[in-house]
Amino acid sequence: MVQVRVLGIALDAAQQHVILLKPVLAGEGDGRILPIWIGAQEATSILVAVEGAVPPRPLAHDLMIAMLETLEASVTRVDVTRIDDGTYYAEITIDTPRGIRVIDARPSDAIALASRAEATMWVADEVLAEAGILDTVSDPEDGAEEEVEEFRRFLDDVDPEDFQG
Template identity: 60%
Template sequence: MAGQTSGGMMVEVRVAGVALDSGGQHVILLQPVDTPPGKSKLLPIWIGPLEATSIMVAIEGGNTPRPLTHDLIRTLLEALDVQVEQVEVTRIEDSTFYAEITVRSGADSGAGIHRIDARPSDAIAIASRTGAPMFVADEVLAEAGVEDVISDAEAEADVQEFSKFLDEVDPDDFRE
């Protein structure tokens, strides 16, 4: 779904997958929701391993022995009666992506709207936990998007590989 938000023209996206690049860095792949795989651009955003794990845990509906940071943020927002309305990847500058999380506090739908600056990985991890829609600015997709050459089978294989990782990971790896 394309639309206009306060940041300009935006395209609604979903997480198409989390992968490792040739150098072993984690990459989250965002794909427009109204376009079938192989027919659109993907937006690759390089993220850290902890953020990749957090996003995949949320997407897979996995559980961890203790709340991850993004679980804690979701719980705090719920306790304070704050809803995540949407997240947006708003711009790219010098190869750095910028995002915003739009939240609404309380029952008054207009008075409590706040836009919060965030890293895209954190915004996506929070949206993945709250069910909030995710958007990317048209200009960002045009500048940094790549042709979608990932098949459904490859995307499913990536998810299965990461699920296997989650099954085998030691919970002590996430303790501080």
Template identity: 60%
Template sequence: MVQVRVAGVALDASGQHVILLKPIDEIPGEGMLLPIWIGQLESTSILVAVERAPVPRPMAHDLMVSIIESLGAEVSRIEVTRIEEGTFYAEITLSSPLGVRVVDARPSDSVALASRIGAPIWVADAVMEDAGVPDVLTETDAAESLDEFKKFLDEAEPEDFEG
């Protein structure tokens, strides 16, 4: 397993949202990135958490945090465990009064949850080897992505976050 961080959320050439996970010991523009395609809502949720942007009402992943905490549990770690036929699988490890529990989850939900509470995110070595790509993101690309997100937040209305 390799520990990763959220390096960014971007749009691919076809307009699909993709989260980029990067080993924590690698600098931008070097090493590998793990791209995982996710939905627009999950993308927004991850960006809101990473940027610590205020939202008028709790989002679904904020609700997950509240439920976990109200049960006296905490998230120990997130793991992207495997990829099968192009689909990524993840697990959330919870420590609770009932002991350690491992819950199957989508990587997008897992990363959104981890981004809110600071839980470590891990990727199986085999997943990084199979699906990782060389990191060639430039600082200009990163700045443009951040500018796009800030513009989104400036234009967003409270109704955009209602479920």
């Protein structure tokens, strides 16, 4: 498993949202980032959490976190465990008063929860090897605008089907 963080969310040529996950430690994941296509609502929810924005009304993932807190439970980690025919699978690990529980989830929901709970996010080595793309992009804060533009050109030409087995 490789620990990752949200690098950003972008739109591909078909105007579909793509979340980009990047290894936390340099050199892990063979210099790859993982694109996962997600829905517009999930993209909004993740962006709200990552940017620390406060929506006027709680979003569904805010409600989930509030429910967990009320039950004295917390999200401790999220794992993107596998990819099968272009579909990603994830698990959410929750610490409850009755012990650790692992719940199957869509990666977009798992990442939205992890972003709110400040839980660690992990990707299986096999998933990163199969679906990861070479990281030719640096963080925008690093001032690598040319590399960001190159990656945007890549997104304009790529489709989710390109990552199916």
